[in-house]
Amino acid sequence: MMYNEKVMDHFTNPRNVGDIEDADGVGEVGNPTCGDMMTIYIKVKDDILTNIKFKTFGCGAAIATSSMVTEMGIGKTLEEALKITRDDVADELGGLPPIKLHCSNLAADALHKAIEDHMRKKQ
Secondary structure, three states, X not given: OOOOXXXXXXXXXXXXXXXXXXXXXXXXXXXXXXXXXXXXXXXXXXOEEEEEEEEEEOOHHHHHHHHHHHHHHOOOEHHHXXXXXXXXXXXXXXXXXXXXXXXXXXXXXXXXXXXHHHHHHHO
8 A cells, every 4th residue: 555755744744632621622533344543632721722742553654644633733723623534635645545534644633623622611
């Protein structure tokens, strides 16, 4: 299976790895078929994502998509970040092998869950 240069860069040099102890929202997703598990942590100020970190257990595509979604989300409003789709993340990476789209690109889902968690806590 061949990954493009951008996917390999985000896999071998992932951005924003780690957690945020006092996160405003946390989103966890997993795919039992392939074993990928992702957790996204967010910090929010004035409805803008000021920090996003991730921890991912999975294949290269799972790590790359997690890294990419953090870069795509930082600085966006919550509303803008909720519009980031799985396809957007894959497109930003220059594409993923078709076999990896269904099981690895859960990063957008994890980001959405973190935002939903934050919104629930605010109520």
